[in-house]
Amino acid sequence: MHENGRAREFVRKITALRRLAPWAALVPSGFAATLAAAQVPTTADATKIDVTLSSFRFDPDEIVLVHGHRYVLHFVNASSGGHDFVAKDFFSAATIAPDERQKVGKGEVELKGNAQADVVVTAPAPGTYEFHCSHFMHESFGMKGRIVVQ
Numbered sequence: 762m763h764e765n766g767r768a769r770e771f772v773r774k775i776t777a778l779r780r781l782a783p784w785a786a787l788v789p790s791g792f793a794a795t796l797a798a799a800q801v802p803t804t805a806d807a808t809k810i811d812v813t814l815s816s817f818r819f820d821p822d823e824i825v826l827v828h829g830h831r832y833v834l835h836f837v838n839a840s841s842g843g844h845d846f847v848a849k850d851f852f853s854a855a856t857i858a859p860d861e862r863q864k865v866g867k868g869e870v871e872l873k874g875n876a877q878a879d880v881v882v883t884a885p886a887p888g889t890y891e892f893h894c895s896h897f898m899h900e901s902f903g904m905k906g907r908i909v910v911q
């Protein structure tokens with residue numbers, strides 16, 4: 762009698778689990794929809810990339826990103842003179858939140874001597890995007906590089 766009751770309880774649990782199964786199947790698609798809606802970049806799940814500007818180079822001069830992933834581009838001007846990070850094609854193609862977009866201006870981040878700046882971006886379509894410093898002669902002195910989106 763007691764064993765029978767346990768068996769009945771087990772069947773009830775299995776039935777309840779089966780009833781839950783269609784629900785479980787819905788979870789991944791619902792979750793994916795939530796992720797798609799949250800495409801505006803935030804710092805929460807972003808990978809930090811340090812980019813150091815100095816006279817007259819970028820370190821690194823090749824930045825490798827993965828399409829659709831979020832990054833905090835952390836720019837550090839290690840020199841006392843001003844530099845900028847000009848990447849018009851990259852910044853226009855990347856997904857950038859409106860308040861972050863202000864930092865980019867016309868596709869460039871200006872950094873006074875010893876200044877720092879963070880820009881949160883979602884990497885655009887795969888490809889190679891050139892960047893350089895637009896200050897007089899800096900590019901010809903070596904201040905150029907590329908972002909490779911995979």
Ligand SMILES: [Cu+2]
Binds near residue numbers: 843844894896
């Ligand atoms: Cu420069």
